Structure formats: C-alpha cells, structure tokens
Amino acid sequence: MIRWNRTKIKEKQFSEKVTSIREKLYRLAYCYVKNEQEALDIVSEATYKGYLAFGKADSVTYFDSWMSRIVINTAIDHTRRNKRITYLEDYTQEFAATSQGVSLEDKMDLYNALDRLRPEDKSYIILKYFVNLSFKEMADVLSVPENTVKSRFYRIIKQLKVYLIEGEVESV
Template sequence: MLNELVQKAIKGDGDSFYELIQIKKEHIYKIAYSYVHNQEDALDVVHDAVYKAFTAIGSLKNPQYFSTWLTKITINCAIDHLNKTKKVISIEKSELENFPVEENDKEAILDLRQNLEKLDIKYKTVIILRYFEDLTLNEIAATLNLPINTIKAQLYRGLQRLKIQLEEGDAIEK
C-alpha cells in the first residue's frame, strides 16, 4: 500500500502525498525534535521537510526508499535550522518530567542530552538514528548515503567522545 501511494505521489498525486505524510508525520517530528529540542522549532523543521519533499517527490527514483529519503530530508532540514539559528538549544523541562524515572536518572538523562548536543553533527546524527530512532547500521548507512564502515566508525567515535564528556562532567562535580 505504501509503495502504491509513493508511486502515485511521484506521478503528481497530491492526495497520495498527503496520505504519506499523515502516515510518517510522527516519525519525522521525532527526528526533528531530537535535533532542536523544542516543539516550535521541530514543527518548523517538519514544515520545511514536508515542503522540500513535496517539491522533490518527482525525483525519487525508487519508491521503496521513500522512508529513508524523507528521513534524510528531515535530518538535513534540522541541521539547516540549527545552522541558521545558531542558538543555544535548551531541553524543555516537560520532556524530562514525562520520563517515569527517579530524580537521579532524570539528571543523568539531562546530562546525556546536553553532552550529545556538544558532539559534532555527524556523530550526533548517527547516535540519534541508532539509539533514539532504533535504526540498524545498514538503515543508517542507506539514510545518510554513507558506507557501513563509515557509520560504524562515526558511531564508535561519537560514543567515545560522549563517554569522555560524561566522565569529565562527573569529575568536575566531585
């Protein structure tokens, strides 16, 4: 069914494209939010991504890669948004309050999020896609159009840098 909708959208059927976006809206919102960490900016990113996808849907060669293609557009829009705004990204307190965890764990989650923001965008992207979006390494490689070994290396380096940042934070607190 999804492939049929994609094929119709590629041929210019706006209603089919709308249905596809309705199916994928939560997914692209989650990706956008994982980059910008607030609702308004995430909605702006989603809006930009949907617009770019709508204007470029005719160039999609293989309908089975629609989800990967849309994810990549969303990531690029989120990165563009961050580069344009160049502001400090804050995590909304409501995001932490919704976690059913102990207070100490909430602090750990906040530390993790803050340190994730300090990472180079290539490491941050791979970590978000792997651990927040639960994509496999092969899916990440397809989404980012990079070799699997590059993804593995970026994931390893990103996690190492994140670990160092977290350890440095612990050392400062003691």
C-alpha cells in the same frame, strides 16, 4: 489534462506517505532542537522540500529513509542558522516522559554531552537510540555504507563517553 492528473496522483501519494510517518519525522526533528515549535517548523520545511523534490522525481524507492534524510539536513541547517537555545520546560517534559530509573541530573548530563557533538555526528546517536533504527537502516538514511555507519557510530560513542566523564569532573 493527463499531466494534471499525474500531478494530482503524485500529490496524493506524497500526502499519504508523509502522513503515515509524520510522528517519526517530528521525533527526529525534536531530537535536534528539543523544542516543540521549532521541531514542527523543521518538519514543515522538510515536507515542503520533499514535496518539491518528489514532484520532480520519477519514483522514490525508500520514502521513509529519503524523508528522514531531508529532516536531518533541515534540522542541521536550522541549528546552524539559529542560536542554540535550550528550553528547560521542554527538557523536563521529555525527561518525565522517559523516566526509567535514571536521575534527572544524569539525563541532563547526557543531553549536554549530545549537544557538544557536531550536528552530523549527533545524527548517528539520534537515529540509533531515539528513532531505533538498525545499522542497515541508518546506512540507508545517511547514504553511506553500513560498515562506515558502524565505525563512525562507535567513534562517536567514545567521544560521548569522554564528554560525559569531563562533565562529571567539572561538577565535582
């Protein structure tokens, strides 16, 4: 009887915590696949994985970071398992929503350059610019020291610039 009550309490805690960050988790997954349905599938799978692990854990101190990491790993696994399909209608909806004086061609170039990054490297850019995390928060999510996050981030930015320059040269 007592064990059953603890299980119900953990289920309720998990449900409340996931509900409070569900939009953040969806945005994170969407950044990897750029498709609404696939992002929802990733969040669903990650939530299931998180639920199973949460039931076994005594406590999860940084729930947001912990769940973000599960979503990132699930998204990376998903992109590796499936062929990389980009849905143009999803791109155009996202571009229209985030238009800030940047041309559609420039945004497409940026997304193409992002897609050339390794999924692990892409995580740094997504967490910094799409989820708006600080380096400290990124370190918590990625489970690496803050200085490591900074050095990897700036290395990835340099690589992204190279990809963007290559894209400009190819289009000329």
